[in-house]
Amino acid sequence: MEFTVQQIAEVLGGSIEGDTTGRISQLAKIEEAQAGALSFLANLKYEPHLYTTGATAVIVSLDFTPRQPVSAALIRVEDPYLGFSKLLEFYQQTTRTGRRGVEQPSYLSEGAQVGEGGYRGAFSYVGEGCVLGRNVLIFPHAYIGDRTRIGDDTIVYAGAKLYPDTVVGQRCVIHAGAVLGADGFGFAPQPDGSYQAIPQIGNVVLEDDVSIGANATIDCATLGSTLIKQGSKIDNLVQLAHNVEIGRHTVIASQTGIAGSAKVGDYCVLAGQVGMAGHVSLANKTTVTAQSGVGKTVRQEGQILQGSTAFDFKQNQRAQIVFRRLPELEERLRAVEAAVSAAEKP
CATH class of the missing domain: 2.160.10.10 (Hexapeptide repeat proteins)
Incomplete structure (x- = not known):
């Protein structure tokens, strides 16, 4: 099953920066994506992969500003993770409901x-x-x-x-x-x-x-x-x-x-x-x-x-902290008891 970048943007209600005619045939993680794949960038710790990915298109947030040139088309949406999730749902429904x-x-x-x-x-x-x-x-x-x-x-x-x-x-x-x-x-x-x-x-x-x-x-x-x-x-x-x-x-x-x-x-x-x-x-x-x-x-x-x-x-959580210290507290209690017992002896 294959879609254009433009068709995917329409499904997500997003805007495009880059080639709108690219063909998408699979979904992939940004660090693994190759030509024909669509990925997303929601966590900025993965941003370095944006500049090396082979993906044809990447879903990003509306306010994201690339720090280097990007070869992939960018599909801008309000929430990239939610947008990608919607796309997965769309793909799943499309493939499942193909049976008749x-x-x-x-x-x-x-x-x-x-x-x-x-x-x-x-x-x-x-x-x-x-x-x-x-x-x-x-x-x-x-x-x-x-x-x-x-x-x-x-x-x-x-x-x-x-x-x-x-x-x-x-x-x-x-x-x-x-x-x-x-x-x-x-x-x-x-x-x-x-x-x-x-x-x-x-x-x-x-x-x-x-x-x-x-x-x-x-x-x-x-x-x-x-x-x-x-x-x-x-x-x-x-x-x-x-x-x-x-x-x-x-x-x-x-x-x-x-x-x-x-x-x-x-x-x-x-x-x-x-x-x-x-x-x-x-x-x-x-x-x-x-x-x-x-x-x-x-x-x-x-x-x-x-x-x-x-x-x-x-x-x-507080109880668990006390629980872990029970052996230590028991030793201290025994020491106190011993001291009290010694003090009480004539």
């Missing part, structure tokens, strides 16, 4: 509705009563359970499984191996010590622009819905239990586990291997650092939590 039509063998229920411009890969399954919007891409071996609804421009990658009654919004991405709608972990203890399964009859709902990573698992609700709100991004290998609610534009990194009925606010960040107990809540804009455990509700917005059980970041 139906591969065989695949299964489509007679009662399903499928919008225009979509793709269904070989061995994919779309069940009874499903509604697929326009330009929905279903890759091979994906399973779309009965009565599932998927919004326009959503992608379901190979091997993903959407249990019956799942609802997916527009422009969502569900990566390979993800499972949406498996039974929540609900079991009632019995007098004899055994456990009786509690039927899980709810569903999973993803609002628009949600991304679900590879092999992530999101359980259906016991009643109602497990809900992932608009724009949130769930990494690979994340587990969200029944009736969990994730707010808007929240990001959750790999190996995080959130127990049943917990609620995470808007614009939160949960780093890798965070554990969150059931029935607790996180206020908006909370950050939880890696390997931290959240065992109680956090009501104050904007906090950074660390530790297990997690508590205020600065308090935790």
